[in-house]
Amino acid sequence: MQPLPLALQPTLLESDRATWSKSRQAERMLRRQMRLRREYLYRKSVEDQERGILERKRKIQHAITDGKTIPTELRGEAVAIRKAMKFDDQEREDLAAQTHKDDEYAWAGVEDPKVVVTTSHDPSSRLKQFAKELRLMFPNAQRLNRGNYVMSQLVHACRANDVTDLVIIHEHRGEPNGLLICHLPYGPTASFSLTHTVMRHDIPNVGTMSEAAPHLIFHNFSTKLGGRVQNILKYMFPVPKEDSKRVVTFANQEDYISFRHHVYKKSGVKEVELKEVGPRFELRLYEIKLGTVDQTDVDVEWRLRPYMNTARKRAAISSEQPRP
The missing domain is CATH 3.40.50.10480 (Brix domain)
Structure with a gap:
């Protein structure tokens, strides 16, 4: 089937073009919000895991410092945790202690609120x-x-x-x-x-x-x-x-x-x-x-x-x- 000549093809009205442009813009904005929301939910999902690791490290560190016995539930992984503790410093502990609540006001003071x-x-x-x-x-x-x-x-x-x-x-x-x-x-x-x-x-x-x-x-x-x-x-x-x-x-x-x-x-x-x-x-x-x-x-x-x-x-x- 032969296509219609360009002069006979229907053209979009200005109002239709504006509507199409707005719908495309809204679709892009919606995809961006969904992506940001997924990233935020992912940070929340790994938060409990990071907090649990940090808590186990602190229990082992307190037991070693005070000269006490390592808790029974941590004896199986105590060696691996102690090896990982060698590479930890105070800055990493502070970062691990942060939660998704700290991200909510991450830009506070940098930009004026609306x-x-x-x-x-x-x-x-x-x-x-x-x-x-x-x-x-x-x-x-x-x-x-x-x-x-x-x-x-x-x-x-x-x-x-x-x-x-x-x-x-x-x-x-x-x-x-x-x-x-x-x-x-x-x-x-x-x-x-x-x-x-x-x-x-x-x-x-x-x-x-x-x-x-x-x-x-x-x-x-x-x-x-x-x-x-x-x-x-x-x-x-x-x-x-x-x-x-x-x-x-x-x-x-x-x-x-x-x-x-x-x-x-x-x-x-x-x-x-x-x-x-x-x-x-x-x-x-x-x-x-x-x-x-x-x-x-x-x-x-x-x-x-x-x-x-x-x-x-x-x-x-x-x-x-x-x-x-």
Whole structure:
């Protein structure tokens, strides 16, 4: 069969070409995300094996140093492990002790974070106002109207635009009651309860809000979980300049994190005038998941359990015991 002449062959319209180009671009982006996800899951799969080898080496090293008998379960492979220990140094041990959690914030401080703030479906006017004020808290942040977007569409759009953190605010009867922070592209996702919210216009004599990168103050985040929460909150802010007059405080007391926002100016040689610019609220962590918010089958790193509400077990973020 003879092909049609070039003049008679159908040509693609400009709209069809644009559609085809967008589909090809989306396909390439999807393949890249799948490849990066497979690499991330592979690092997680070998993590337990590396940690087990490191733990066996440390047990044998402690037994040799203290002059004790090598544990029974390690006697069969003690000779091979001791030969491998000759080539180990402190730097390799530090690298082996790292986990996939260290990769989540590997570029923190090198590049400024990009934060997107959005709300639940059909937000009230008070929640919209709180989202606007929360957007002003984070430099280089954008507020997104939720509309009818589902969670997977939000995460996909944020990944396509190199967003580092997605913040979602929830409410109950017009009062903000939940804050969700999802670090992209792989997680973690931290969920907080939100109480005692005070807007900027509810604070008397409120000052003007600066949009410079703030100095951060973290108080009483002394446990391993506290350091994890501190990293999740800290890396949503860029590195501030030394002359920045803006201060953001996260003060933990009995696992309730108080948020305060101030600006200051020097009123004398040794005097500083502090002025609150709001908003203010209290956070309480109740879950950290090792994945993004749109994923369901992910590991839960930490979760607030009902039996943890006793007085002696409440201090999970700090090492200080709760007050009687």
